[in-house]
Each structure stands twice: as structure tokens, then as C-alpha cells.
Amino acid sequence: xxxxxxxxxxxxxxxxxxxxxxxxxxxxxxxxxxxxxxxxxxxxxxxxxxxxxxxxxxxxxxxxxxxxxxxxxxxxxxxxxxxxxxxxxxxxxxxxxxxxxxxxxxxxxxxxxxxxxxxxxxxxxxxxxxxxxxxxxxxxxxxxxxxxxxxxxxxxxxxxxxxxxxxxxxxxxxxxxxxxxxxxxxxxxxxxxxxxxxxxxxxxxxxxxxxxxxxxxxxxxxxxxxxxxxxxxxxxxxxxxxxxxxxxxxxxxxxxxxxxxxxxxxx
Amino acid sequence: xxxxxxxxxxxxxxxxxxxxxxxxxxxxxxxxxxxxxxxxxxxxxxxxxxxxxxxxxxxxxxxxxxxxxxxxxxxxxxxxxxxxxxxxxxxxxxxxxxxxxxxxxxxxxxxxxxxxxxxxxxxxxxxxxxxxxxxxxxxxxxxxxxxxxxxxxxxxxxxxxxxxxxxxxxxxxxxxxxxxxxxxxxxxxxxxxxxxxxxxxxxxxxxxxxxxxxxxxxxxxxxxxxxxxxxxxxxxxxxxxxxxxxxxxxxxxxxxxxxxxxxxxxxxxxxxxxxxxxx
Numbered sequence: 001x002x003x004x005x006x007x008x009x010x011x012x013x014x015x016x017x018x019x020x021x022x023x024x025x026x027x028x029x030x031x032x033x034x035x036x037x038x039x040x041x042x043x044x045x046x047x048x049x050x051x052x053x054x055x056x057x058x059x060x061x062x063x064x065x066x067x068x069x070x071x072x073x074x075x076x077x078x079x080x081x082x083x084x085x086x087x088x089x090x091x092x093x094x095x096x097x098x099x100x101x102x103x104x105x106x107x108x109x110x111x112x113x114x115x116x117x118x119x120x121x122x123x124x125x126x127x128x129x130x131x132x133x134x135x136x137x138x139x140x141x142x143x144x145x146x147x148x149x150x151x152x153x154x155x156x157x158x159x160x161x162x163x164x165x166x167x168x169x170x171x172x173x174x175x176x177x178x179x180x181x182x183x184x185x186x187x188x189x190x191x192x193x194x195x196x197x198x199x200x201x202x203x204x205x206x207x208x209x210x211x212x213x214x215x216x217x218x219x220x221x222x223x224x225x226x227x228x229x230x231x232x233x234x235x236x237x238x239x240x241x242x243x244x245x246x247x248x249x250x251x252x253x254x255x256x257x258x259x260x261x262x263x264x265x266x267x
Numbered sequence: 268x269x270x271x272x273x274x275x276x277x278x279x280x281x282x283x284x285x286x287x288x289x290x291x292x293x294x295x296x297x298x299x300x301x302x303x304x305x306x307x308x309x310x311x312x313x314x315x316x317x318x319x320x321x322x323x324x325x326x327x328x329x330x331x332x333x334x335x336x337x338x339x340x341x342x343x344x345x346x347x348x349x350x351x352x353x354x355x356x357x358x359x360x361x362x363x364x365x366x367x368x369x370x371x372x373x374x375x376x377x378x379x380x381x382x383x384x385x386x387x388x389x390x391x392x393x394x395x396x397x398x399x400x401x402x403x404x405x406x407x408x409x410x411x412x413x414x415x416x417x418x419x420x421x422x423x424x425x426x427x428x429x430x431x432x433x434x435x436x437x438x439x440x441x442x443x444x445x446x447x448x449x450x451x452x453x454x455x456x457x458x459x460x461x462x463x464x465x466x467x468x469x470x471x472x473x474x475x476x477x478x479x480x481x482x483x484x485x486x487x488x489x490x491x492x493x494x495x496x497x498x499x500x501x502x503x504x505x506x507x508x509x510x511x512x513x514x515x516x517x518x519x520x521x522x523x524x525x526x527x528x529x530x531x532x533x534x535x536x537x538x539x540x541x542x543x544x545x546x
Binding site (some may be wrong): 157159160163164165166168169173177178181184215239259260 | 333336338357358359360363365366368370372373374375381384387415417421
């Protein structure tokens, strides 16, 4: 009667896990600074981290406002896209005959590059306001979340399915007790991908127009004016935004999947 | 075959836990890829009886078990479970079921796995807790109630699955090679446990297995089936009395093993039957 030992010394491990990446990051920044300095690289090719930092702090208010606008587009688009994906996945699970049709449509949508969609969406939804950009984010987020969640909902352990049938459980209980918990890890993995995609989609769609003073807008504008340090500062802000969203989804995953065997060591 | 040991085997009409009459089953019936899995199955299981289904791979023994469980429906014939059509018996949860894979839910604790069928029946939390504690004590896993299934060994998981199958006090237990994935030592231990649990709960059991000694050790009757289309070729009565550690060394035990093996090979009952008659 052996029981798999579950390590109880996680807290002590935490510092050991988070410290190395921080050291690597600081080292990389110092290396970057030195390389630019020593090889005298032109600042329009690659500005020094210190210059980017100065631009970031100097233009803090502009960049923070821009990050807020872009963040709103990304987060609202992500929310709507995820909600629509979940609804579609549920629908496909309930009416399995729809599955092939909806999946084909979603694949077609996924194969469409947003670059092709963005100008069209600006025509549809107008240059003013965030709607067109939100629509781009929704389109980008929809497929990976839908595909992963539908898969988790449909591909349940046949033993679980037979067991629930032997309990005379209806489709609703099967959904609640088996399909949804089974789909949760699939969904959360896709959510992590979608969170990163949403920031990328928001910024790329901002390249194509719409309101000024967004991260994408600052990047194109600053590059046009040869203010590369400012462009890089906006990229850094975009990076921070993406990381924040990723960290949030990661936290969500750990909270929701405390039961999962794969998380026993990192819990 | 010993006619005298038929106390459980030759049950009177109306005193039957499971009755299968003239059952055929085909997959994809009427199509080009039709496969006849079972043909002309008649079988009666008495209340409190332990019946094993044994036969070569693909003989339809799991299919027969699934017909009893109403997980699939027969192409012809009737299946009566606990005095009602199999479909109604399933809706009434008249049986519990265990499979080769324990099939526990990783997202539930051990206790809450056992409680699932009770939740589906609308038992309140306090009664569920009580019942799951009782059952985990029965399978000797009480101290693991709050563990996750994946923290347990294979044999322990299988015991949780059996506890879960017994949760609603079903009069019948259907088991599909439940110990098939376990090592020999654990397997024998689990067989001892199952014998003990059955004698404590007076449950009727239909048990699918590949293992001849397992079938003989556990059962009152061993149903021997032939390969596709699956038919019942013989029903062998096993009378070992109360199963103890010594039962596995009993000459009668080995006699029955030989008898089942001969039946599986399609041979007529050999000399050992004379020995069996002496019992």
C-alpha cells in the first residue's frame, strides 16, 4: 500500500524558482546596454535600455494612458471572445451534429490573418472608438479557446461516460460532473494562449488606424518620427501588459486546477 | 457436475436477481460490417449468487455485462434485472458497476468520489458523509478519505471504485475485469477483500474475468463462453464452501480450475469430473 509522497516543502522552493529568471533578465539588460555602448550601435537600430527607461519615465503619463486604452481593447475583446468560444463549445457539445460545421467555420476563421481582417473591420465598425479593434481581438481569441474547450468537453473518459449512464445521470449532470471538469485544463491552457494573442491582436490592429494615443499608435508614430526610444518604451509597456494578462491566467489556472495531478509538484 | 450444490444455481422462478432469455446482440445490425457478438444467451443468476463470465477475448462477455447494465440494448431477447426490465433497473440504480480502470474522478477527493452516486440520488451532505465513511471503512481506506485518487496505488483506487459501486446499497454488483490491471499479489488480496465484502453485504455479483483461478475462487458458478459469436458453452458449479486462505490450496479448487480450462478448450468434461462428483 504505497502512497505517492506529496512534497510539503513548496514554500521554500518558491524563492529558488523565481530568482534565476530575475538574475537572467537583469544580466540580459546589462549585456544589452554594454553591447550597444561598446559596439557603438546606432540608436535608431537599437537604443540602450537606459534610454528606453528614460523615455518610459519621461513619457510615463502618455504611455500609461495608451497602455490603458490598448489594455481595455485586449481585455474586453478577450472576455467577449472567450465567452463566445465557451458558448459555441457548449452548443457543439449539446448538438453534436453541429460540431463539424462549427469547427470548420472556426478553423477558417483561425486561418484568416488578422492583418487581412483589421482594415475591413475598420470599414465595418468605423475608425472612431475601440469596436473595430475589439472585433479583431475577438476573432483572434475565438478559435483556440473554442477548439480546446470543445475538445475537453467531448473527449471524456469512456469509463466516466458509462459510469454516469449507469447512475442514470442525464446530459446536464454529465456536463456538470464530467465534461466541465474534464474541459477545465484544456480551457485554461487555451486561455493562456488567448491572453497573449489578445494583446498582440490589439496592438497590430492599432497599426491600421483608429484612435491615436494607443500603444500601437505610439509605436507607429514614434517610429515615423525616428523616436525609437519612445517606440521601444511602448513595446516594453505592451510586453508588461501581455505578461500581466499571462500572469493572471496562470494564477487562475493554479486556483482552478488544484486537483490536477500535473500540478502536484508546483502547487 | 454436482447436482447437489445447486442451491444457488437452480433458483425457483421469481427468486432470480438477473434473468437473461434468448438474448442476441449484434453491433451495426443489418449493415455490411455487422458483427454478431452474442447469440442465444440464456442465463439466470440467483440473489446473493456470484457468477463469473469467462471466455476468450472477443467472446462478448463484456458485452453481456453491458447488456445487463443497460449500457447497450440487445438486438433480440430480454434482460430482466431485479425483477424489472434492465432499463428500469438502471434508472432505479439497482446495480453498481466497476470497470478495469478504476475510473475515479481526479477532481474529487476519494470520499467525494464515493459520494457521487449519492449526490445524483439527492442524499444530503451529512448522510453522504456518513455513508462514504462506512464504505471506506469496508474497503479499509478510511484514512484516505480526503486524498486525491492519484495519490493512491492502483489496488487502492480499485477498492475506492468498489466502494463507490456499493454506495447506494445496490442488490447487484457488475464488475468488468476489475482486477485485470493489478499485479498478482494485489490481485489475490483484492479477491479476498471482495469475497469478504460480498459475504458482508449479500450482494449478487456478475464478474467478467480472463483468469481461471480468479473465476473459480470467487464464484458459485463459472459461465464459460465461446468465441464469436459468443455463446454459453457450459456453466460450472463451484462448491468450495466458505472461501478462506486454504481454499486456494484445496484439491477441489484445482479440480474446478481443470474443469473450466477443459471447457474453455472445448473438450468434454475430463476425469476430474468424477472427483467433482464426490463433493
